[in-house]
Amino acid sequence: MALSRFVAAAALFCLLPAGTARADPFRITAGTLDFVPGPGEFNISGPDFSLAFGETGSDEFGLPGLAIETADPAGQTLPVSGHILFDAIALFTLANGSLAERVERILFDVTFTGAAAPTTVGGCPDVLFGTLSHFECAFATSPFAMTGQMSVVGSSGAQLLQREVAGVGIATVGFVEPGRGGRAPFAEYRFEEAAPTPEPGTLLLVLSGALAVSLRFRRAAGHRALFLD
Numbered sequence: 001m002a003l004s005r006f007v008a009a010a011a012l013f014c015l016l017p018a019g020t021a022r023a024d025p026f027r028i029t030a031g032t033l034d035f036v037p038g039p040g041e042f043n044i045s046g047p048d049f050s051l052a053f054g055e056t057g058s059d060e061f062g063l064p065g066l067a068i069e070t071a072d073p074a075g076q077t078l079p080v081s082g083h084i085l086f087d088a089i090a091l092f093t094l095a096n097g098s099l100a101e102r103v104e105r106i107l108f109d110v111t112f113t114g115a116a117a118p119t120t121v122g123g124c125p126d127v128l129f130g131t132l133s134h135f136e137c138a139f140a141t142s143p144f145a146m147t148g149q150m151s152v153v154g155s156s157g158a159q160l161l162q163r164e165v166a167g168v169g170i171a172t173v174g175f176v177e178p179g180r181g182g183r184a185p186f187a188e189y190r191f192e193e194a195a196p197t198p199e200p201g202t203l204l205l206v207l208s209g210a211l212a213v214s215l216r217f218r219r220a221a222g223h224r225a226l227f228l229d
Helices: 002-015 126-132 200-228
Strands: 022-028 030-035 041-045 049-056 082-094 103-113 120-123 136-154 159-176 184-192
Touching: 022 136, 030 049, 103 159, 136 184
Parallel strands: 022 159
Antiparallel strands: 030 041, 030 184, 041 049, 049 082, 082 103, 103 136, 120 136, 136 159, 159 184
């Protein structure tokens, strides 16, 4: 079922007009993308848009490309990376402006990158299971970065918007009941505001200040040495 939905979403991407995405991406600075057995829920937002009450279109986990799906539950590390193409329904809102018609669905073609992290075996993490923490999970957490493309399709089937998307945060991936033959994978990507990158002028100012302090300490040390001699 999941594979057929993947093929359908891929076909839709191929049919959408090319070249309408702008160079500056929508930044995702808050919310989560969840992938679990059955449709996954999500709420994500950024300065330019928000997607609320979202649900991925898959009826089972089986989203081709997410590395945790085929990982070894008994492995010493678990991967957070993968390339995923999926469709979703959600309440879509633009921070400035509106769309010409009602949104029917949103298509995502995104890549997650991040280092594999050490596996922990124990109660399932609260981020996904809360009151189900009495189950045993094999899971791992690691920072991730996501890049890709989001296409918004209207009720008429027309593409209303296409933008590059990007975000960073902490991923939690794993398996439920791995020691009892279970292979129910899960993955949550929790987005956070990216740390600001210092401007070149700011870096130069900091370096100049550090150099001045270093020279002052050296001169003071030289003076003390002369005095002691």
